[in-house]
Amino acid sequence: MLNENRIDMSIFLKNTSYHGILLEMLFKDSEYKRETITLMSEGIQNGVVCPLPTTVFSQQSLEQGFRFMTTGKHIGKVLLKIRDEEPQKCMLPMRKTIAAISRTYMYPDKSYVLIGGLGGFGLELANWMITRGARFIVLVSRTGIRTGYQMLRVQQWRNNGIKVIISTADTTTLSDVECLIDDSNRLAPVGGIFNLAVVLRDALFENLHVADFETVISPKVNCTRNLDVISRKSCPSLDHFVVFLSTSCGRGNASLIMVLQVQL
Ligand SMILES: NC(=O)c1ccc[n+]([C@@H]2O[C@H](COP(=O)([O-])OP(=O)(O)OC[C@H]3O[C@@H](n4cnc5c(N)ncnc54)[C@H](OP(=O)(O)O)[C@@H]3O)[C@@H](O)[C@H]2O)c1
Structure with missing residues (x-):
């Protein structure tokens, strides 16, 4: 219509009417506008004007x-x-709870300490934390990097600007844990401690010695106890304290030395 084109008359066979409206006439106050408002209001009330x-x-x-x-x-x-429609026209909106799926993020200005962090789960956990924002990672191992895969992962993170420290602190001793946490705090305030250390000495009961139990229990119980003691006084920004254990600690496998879960 704007281009003054002809309208195909066949569309009027459907009993259709077309009205041209100058909408800008409604922007300024005028008799025309008041009349339109009255007509619209009456039309809505008597059902002629439908939504x-x-x-x-x-x-x-x-x-x-x-x-x-x-x-x-x-x-x-x-x-x-x-x-839902509210009973009154004017009222304060009611408080509304909206369901959402929460997503965990790590603070980029905190450090995260992973005991046993060069192990299988440790490397995966560190990578996951980096994808969720962590920038400072401390991986604790008794020996340090030994495999090409460990080197590859660490190098990839460092190339991406992540500060990764490999520590060989003996976390079964309180003094080393204190040094480890102090060093980590100097890097950035410690925001998370994860104990993934594990040593296996699996054998049937009659073949086990006290030393085997001590070897297995030490990285779990002693490390965790030391980390707990030191983090309580030196980690005021701590958000996560997680100890990894196997579900078999509750049920047991033949020939597996188990450590009961330490609830902190
Ligand atoms: N893999 C599974 O199927 C499975 C299943 C259930 C639960 N979990 C739990 O998940 C955690 C991680 O398992 P994973 O499969 O990653 O084991 P992993 O590959 O054997 O890694 C464990 C790491 O702990 C380190 N470690 C041992 N004693 C340590 C100490 N005193 N201080 C520092 N590091 C120490 C070892 O590194 P170094 O030799 O270099 O010190 C080792 O790389 C464990 O707590 C395990 O019980 C694993």
């Missing part, structure tokens, strides 16, 4: 709502219902 057709999705169906809209096949409005 556009709507398709309503609940807030839990947000994704379906967007998918429906992007198909471009709908007529009218696609609405998301946030809350």
Whole structure:
């Protein structure tokens, strides 16, 4: 119509009427505007003016709502219902709780200490924490880097600007744990301590010696106790204190020395 094109008359066979409206006439106060408002209000009240057709999705169906809209096949409005109609016209909105899936993030300005961090789980955990924002990682091992894979992972993180320290502190002694935590705090305040250290001495009971139990228990019990004592006084910013254990500690396997879970 704007280009003064002809309209195909066949569309009027459907009993359709077309009205041209100058919308800008409604922006300034005028007799015309007042009359339009009166006509609209009366029309809404007596049902002559109908709202556009709507398709309503609940807030839990947000994704379906967007998918429906992007198909471009709908007529009218696609609405998301946030809350039920309220009884009064004017009222304070009620408090609304919205379900969300929480996601764990690490602080980029805190350090994270992983005892046994060069082991299988340790390297994976460190990588996961880096993907979640950690920038300072302290990996504790009795021997330090021994395998090409450990070297590869550490080198990749360092190339990406992550500060990775390899410590050979003996965490079964209180004094070494104190030094370890002090060093880590100097890097950045310690935000997490994870004890993944494990030593296996599996054998049938009759073949086990007291020394085997002591070897297995030490990285779990002694390390954890030392870390607990020192972190209580030296880690005011601590968010995570996690001790890794196997589910077999509750049920047991034949020939596996088990350490009961230490609840802190
Ligand atoms: N893998 C599994 O299927 C499984 C299943 C359930 C639970 N878990 C638990 O997950 C944790 C990690 O297991 P994982 O599979 O990663 O074991 P892993 O590959 O054997 O790693 C454990 C690491 O602990 C280190 N370690 C031992 N004593 C230490 C000490 N005193 N100080 C510092 N580091 C010490 C060892 O490194 P160095 O020799 O270099 O010191 C070793 O690399 C363990 O607590 C384990 O019980 C594992």
